[in-house]
Amino acid sequence: MNVAIVGVTGYSGTVLYSLLVNHPQVTQINLYGHTNEGENGDVRYLDELIAGYHGQHVPLQAFDPEKIMADNDVVFFATSSGVSSQLAGPFIKAKFPVIDLSGDYRLPDPATYEKWYHKPAADAADLAQATYSLADFYAEKTNYIANPGCYATATLLGLAPMVQQDLIDPDSIIVDAKSGTSGAGKSLSQLTHFTEENDNLQLYQLNKHKHIPEVVQQLHQWNNQVNAIQFSTTLLPLTTGLMASIYAKVKSGVTQESLMAAFNTVYADHPFVHVMDGETPSLKQVVGTNNCDLGVVYNPVTHTVMVISVIDNLIKGAAGQAVQNFNHLFNFNETTGLPTLPVFA
């Protein structure tokens, strides 16, 4: 297959490229930049843009929907929120397969999008064509896959069994999530200035994070008793990795054993999700992989369950999950081309 990437120079885009270049079903990767990319003869090549990408002498081509659809079987948007919605229209209208890593098509309701993103929403008719697709719960064939956000992925995978099986008080969910700085992207900011962030913890967007509505929307779909979550995000002094520390009051009669039964049942045939019983994973044990490792620990004194959910925010939380959705979409084995052993043993 020929695949297109729009936005390869962002962190997610580059990781996506590195996964697809090793994917056995991918014949060629074509890269696209902005509309005038390379027009004046000043062509940019991937190996000149990304340090250490020796031999990847692939040009960035101008963004031209017709040409992209002619030359490729699928397009990945690794563009920022607010950008995808300006580029995707022609693909949607043509029912061309798209996997979009941005947030632009995750929320079907334009008003909700605009409330949380503070940007104009995508066209409502286009939004109706998109499917929010948590890859480990991939359900329906769709032309436009809205790939979930990193925080949403870790949170949803940690909560799914308990919410789906109605094991917790729906008003009691608290998520204390922490992420490495790569999730904040390449744009410079005081928050991610090394001197400020090293040896530090900084919260941001408390009660206002863009991933809250997509989490609530999915949880509500699983269990309509869930209408809100308490959710905080803290920037960690590390590059890659995300931990969601999830707390909830359990319903009467729930025990460590019944919790584990639920997790083990739900994730029985999910190759990327691993559950620890009464123990907690470290963040680093998933970095470099498409895994989500979960630790489930019930405290009978407080009737509270804590679930630790860890992922690589750029792989499972972005590019890896996009490839997993790509595998589903084209009926490849779900695990094809995806790493499962952590780097730096």
Add this chain to the structure above:
Amino acid sequence: MNVAIVGVTGYSGTVLYSLLVNHPQVTQINLYGHTNEGENGDVRYLDELIAGYHGQHVPLQAFDPEKIMADNDVVFFATSSGVSSQLAGPFIKAKFPVIDLSGDYRLPDPATYEKWYHKPAADAADLAQATYSLADFYAEKTNYIANPGCYATATLLGLAPMVQQDLIDPDSIIVDAKSGTSGAGKSLSQLTHFTEENDNLQLYQLNKHKHIPEVVQQLHQWNNQVNAIQFSTTLLPLTTGLMASIYAKVKSGVTQESLMAAFNTVYADHPFVHVMDGETPSLKQVVGTNNCDLGVVYNPVTHTVMVISVIDNLIKGAAGQAVQNFNHLFNFNETTGLPTLPVFA
């Protein structure tokens, strides 16, 4: 005054020395090691034990209670839990002033101590002479001050106004606490091996951390409706600093304004505690100080308040608070000799 330090080579002990050496009321600091310290003529000096301590050519003397009491006005134990209880007896019996940074005299009930510490408790009669003293709520004159633990300090200061004024559901308290590695001390462990901990988050002692009972005991004393808390500790890839992320459901009618009124009232005359309204402090803004900075943010959607409490775990969480208790004990100004401006602007 002449002051004694037992256990100067641990991280807390060294920081304690560095504070006392600049304390205007301290004339001389005497250091003590183990019982046979220096006996065979092999005297150890502080400047040879701690890198960069040029000019601090102070010998470690043998541990001899009679001599310590004869030569000093007060003794600080910066020893590990399980050690203080073996050393402190003679001082308690003599009603000599002691400030103990360890956990050995924080829990009056020997059975509770043994349950959480997995070590023999101190003598029950001795325990009855000790006072748990959160320095910002210093209450009564006492000969034996049990200085609180680092996690307990951040948690209690973050919860005090809400618990004292009965603003939160007593069964809903969740504390997601994170600390730099210096809190784990100088002993080598796989958890604190650089290659394991760098770029990582690791939980430890979930629902079993030694600081849980001292927190619950103090909260219960403030409000007898509080009998338990959900409490987790995560090791951060940084050296110094501690953040407690505290969540609780508020009682009916409580708002951001009423929460702030409580915090501002309770901490009106507390020089080391600073409260932010609707914003959150970064961990690093207190490192190097005896401050506790608090951020209070109410979420009306979930009826949940989040309080972020940050301290320097070695200063406010150990040595600095010990000096603050020392200032109280001897009627010096509470702030004497204690740093309030963060290092590394």
Add this chain to the structure above:
Amino acid sequence: MNVAIVGVTGYSGTVLYSLLVNHPQVTQINLYGHTNEGENGDVRYLDELIAGYHGQHVPLQAFDPEKIMADNDVVFFATSSGVSSQLAGPFIKAKFPVIDLSGDYRLPDPATYEKWYHKPAADAADLAQATYSLADFYAEKTNYIANPGCYATATLLGLAPMVQQDLIDPDSIIVDAKSGTSGAGKSLSQLTHFTEENDNLQLYQLNKHKHIPEVVQQLHQWNNQVNAIQFSTTLLPLTTGLMASIYAKVKSGVTQESLMAAFNTVYADHPFVHVMDGETPSLKQVVGTNNCDLGVVYNPVTHTVMVISVIDNLIKGAAGQAVQNFNHLFNFNETTGLPTLPVFA
């Protein structure tokens, strides 16, 4: 004394404030911003600009040379290179005491300045009034002190005894210097973006670093055989601290003993410089102090001496040395108000 700081919001300026606020000879610190600072009634206060600076409710005043000289006994410029030279003229003409942390007056020759700084040099007549003053070798009373750069300080202190006493081949000096990111200042850049710099080493300005000419100029003044050095700078994944690894071929007959004799003689009465014989200091043993720790190790196989020189780049390499120069200038004890024990034992 009343002291003025221009540029308090930069890292060096804030550290300078934190030192002067504890300096026993300083009565009042006045802060100055740009020319129109506070003019429209929108006064900025230090405690609102720097996180954690509770209680430091000091306003930034408009930059007005006449008023600064009327209200103060000395002015510190903690401004960037290229800025000081635009502000300092009136003070030089009035022979008012200035301590300038920038590079603008370190090089007497305007052409040399412009070659290395790529900016217009200060007025030549003004330059002639300034004195480059490595504080540990403070020599002459002067109205305008050009405080050395951080890399220059570590390098010069490491080389001084060997160059002054002609112990090394003057053409063989190689300095492999490494610094934490705070030396690069508050300005955002890709180099200091956390995601890029964490877990990384990046060289910058190889053979072009601005501190090269001030080092060579001072070495040449000590020993006119020295006309050049090989000098590299590497950005470290840490906030504060600088290590200069210095190599040189020794002259015939030089040994570890004769090297140590030179270092011990030269630094006999220098309270901030400490020399280790055959061992090397760690970077962290000086962080938080105004010390420079040196390790001297001769290798008889290669006839090469390695000197490790470590400093806190913001204290000894900037603000602390400025206070040390201030102490010299006003005949206070050289060590007044300067920290000597490292933070985070």
Add this chain to the structure above:
Amino acid sequence: MNVAIVGVTGYSGTVLYSLLVNHPQVTQINLYGHTNEGENGDVRYLDELIAGYHGQHVPLQAFDPEKIMADNDVVFFATSSGVSSQLAGPFIKAKFPVIDLSGDYRLPDPATYEKWYHKPAADAADLAQATYSLADFYAEKTNYIANPGCYATATLLGLAPMVQQDLIDPDSIIVDAKSGTSGAGKSLSQLTHFTEENDNLQLYQLNKHKHIPEVVQQLHQWNNQVNAIQFSTTLLPLTTGLMASIYAKVKSGVTQESLMAAFNTVYADHPFVHVMDGETPSLKQVVGTNNCDLGVVYNPVTHTVMVISVIDNLIKGAAGQAVQNFNHLFNFNETTGLPTLPVFA
């Protein structure tokens, strides 16, 4: 092919496993522990020993040379120095293919080994059977490959063109090398205690590092004028990655152009070595790869060339190079199974 790994639980061994498990020519990987491994029925499995190694349910078998040779086509020793020499004898005598990541067979002269390693050397007859094999300069078929050390690899690749083509003064070589902590292994030590190493630089084994003799031996073989190097190693506050900063005086007439001609010629057909002209690589641009990136910068003022050589110390500096040697040994394509794109773009 069936391959054996002895010592899989060390960092190098685990990385080796992760490479071989994806190697298309490897059918099965057998793991071996100590002699009594699993004897009492208490079998250890890889997925229980290494966090995140889900699905790698491979048992550690007892170390039995006969059985290892019967069941495998090659054995990798990822054991510590001092261990390999006690295990390798039977394989050498049987002329069975061995790739040894330890230092035990790198130095043909037992006396030299004992001087630098402070341990008994391997049997002299066995030593004579081993070949030191820098994989990018793989020369001769051999049964026993002594895989180079991490520091040696970066240093030799950075120096090879200049030493082979006699471009530098053989007495002027200075290597200021820095490595992440994973190079120091899993054993706990104060040096690698997180609280000590974070935000720090620590030199170790100055002029005494074990890799010095293997570097000198190889350089001398390339150019018998080279008999010594000045070599220092500094521990970096990061996990993985190694930078050797190499300095040398050039011979008369050598220029940037002639240096580049040499590097480009020597490395023309070396797929893992990339040379930058007048620029320097960052450490992180090779982490996760088997690459060695070199930057060559000549300074005409000091007649000194600086070469920056960066590698992943666990891949190129250990396990990856071992696989590269394995590919050579069995006539596979040199690049088979080896990663070339850095992780964490």
